[in-house]
Amino acid sequence: MATFGVMTNMILYLVNEYHMDMATASNILFLWTAASNIMPVLGAAIADSYLGRFYTIGLGSIVYVMGMVLLWSTALIAQARPPPCDQSSDSCSPSTFLQSMVLCSSLGLMSVGAGGIRSSSMAFGADQLENEDSKENSSVGESYFSWYFTLYMFAVLVGNTCLVYVQDNMGWKVGFAFPSVLMMFGTVSFFLGSPFYVQVQTYTSSVTGLCQVLVASYRNRQFKLPSDATTNVIYYHKNGPAPGFPSSKLRFLNKACIVRDPQKDLMPDGRARDPWSLCTIDQVEELKALVRVVPIWSSGMIMFVDLAQNSFPVLQASATNRRITSGFTIPAASLQIITIISTILWLGLKDNVLLPLASRVMGRPVNISTTRRMGVGIFLSFLAMIMTAVVEGIRRGRAIKEGNSSEHHLISALWLVPQYCLSGLADGFNDFAQSEFYFSELPRSMSSIASNLGGLGFAVASLFASLVMNMVDSISKAGGRQSWISSDINKGRYDYYYLVLAGLSMANMVYYLVCRRAYGRLKAERRLKENEDEL
Secondary structure: OHHHHHHOOHHHHHHHHOOOOHHHHHHHHHHHHHHHHHHHHHHHHHHHHHHOHHHHHHHHHHHHHHHHHHHHHHHHOHHHOOOOOEOOOOEOOOOOHHHHHHHHHHHHHHHHHHHHHHHHHHHHHHHOOOOHHHHHOHHHHHHHHHHHHHHHHHHHHHHHHHHHHHHHHHOHHHHHHHHHHHHHHHHHHHHHOHHHOOOOOOOOOHHHHHHHHHHHHHHOOOOOOOOOOOOOOEEEEOOEEOOOOOOOOOHHHHHHHEEOOHHHHEOOOOOEOOOOOOOOHHHHHHHHHHHHHHHHHHHHHHHHHHHOOOHHHHHHHHOOEOEEEOOEEOOHHHHHHHHHHHHHHHHHHHHHHHHHHHHHHHOOOOOOOHHHHHHHHHHHHHHHHHHHHHHHHHHHHHHHHHOOOOHHHOOEHHHHHHHHHHHHHHHHHHHHHHHHHHHHHOOHHHHHHHHHHHHHHHHHHHHHHHHHHHHHHHHHOHHHOOOOOOOOOOOOOHHHHHHHHHHHHHHHHHHHHHHHHHHOOOHHHHHHHHHHHHO
């Protein structure tokens, strides 16, 4: 709740209080989003190998509170941010180096803290269900994950509505105070419950195992693989040398699991003397499975570039008529809850109405494969970018024609509903299908990696989105022309910018179809084929 309550409206804080131009403010938010999604991957590795989930969440919570309080101080202390603009001369002083460092430090601490919390919170909650009753009753686990995502989406909705409303109507001092106090309360509550928690012992991280395969295959690169994998070659298994062979795909990785000299490579109990020179077949096959899903992962990452555009929708919404009554106006950033509601409605209808109805009509179980849903999501993201460009063109044309920003001449915020709905449906189709795809295609031992691949994709997408925006900004303002990415939305050409994103989405659609064809059958499809052959 604290994260989304701050992140959703941050673009206005940077532009209005720190006097940043749109491109600079967007770049900061892109980098902040990237860091906040990369850190959970590092946090998961640290939790699995060293600290454990309890201490990782606890340490992350403390660091996040430090970052949140530091951000709050920039609103409390006038010297921590630039002075207000001079209305008479219409000039604004930029932030000093020290002011910028304080701001970026607060965002950095929040990213590090988010890495500790997000990486382990879901798994730590599941650890509390590890007892005999829950093992015999699978509905306990299903109920936990349902409640987890329900509360997560509720927190997002509250952050995007209540906290944003407070920031818009009561100022940044109060607006940042609420998430800071909420985070403090959550941290104290977490530690107060420590005597009752189940804490699972840490093991070697699966990320470490994948790195060991890469290092071992490189160290053994001079070894020549036989043409036949079964010819006079001993492969290393978890419990020592045993029959069994690695797959023929990506054969160069097989060098990591070949026992060349049992006396030198193995200990008396059968374990490898140096796990960075000799790995198990299972480790090698895990890395192969990960490499196999990377192309499809990259197509989802490119789609996330569209979803990472959090700055412009707030700027666009602020230039529309959002008044409901004479005393209430919807905050610009709160309109993005339409995207969240669309995602929730689609997931609810799919599982509880559409698929059961289709199964009843067809007389057999009907399901939509993960890869098909991912493809539909990519196509819907393309439509969302087209719709955004069209609506922005209409909004900008009317604003320039009327020549003022009176509410009577602004287009209604209802014009933005279709693009938000399309973005929500794209997220509902692709994002959740990606998670299901990784969990179903990767070995069970790689579940921690599967759970973080989506976040890693969003992190890379944020960096790529920053690159695309900077390229558009540089090219469009060449020769002294007005940049498409302007702080004045009516002077910029954000409709053209979104057409660029639409073109990128269409190219990504073609790329995804190629990757999907090259991937071949899914695990479920292969099992079905094997069962049919047996019959």
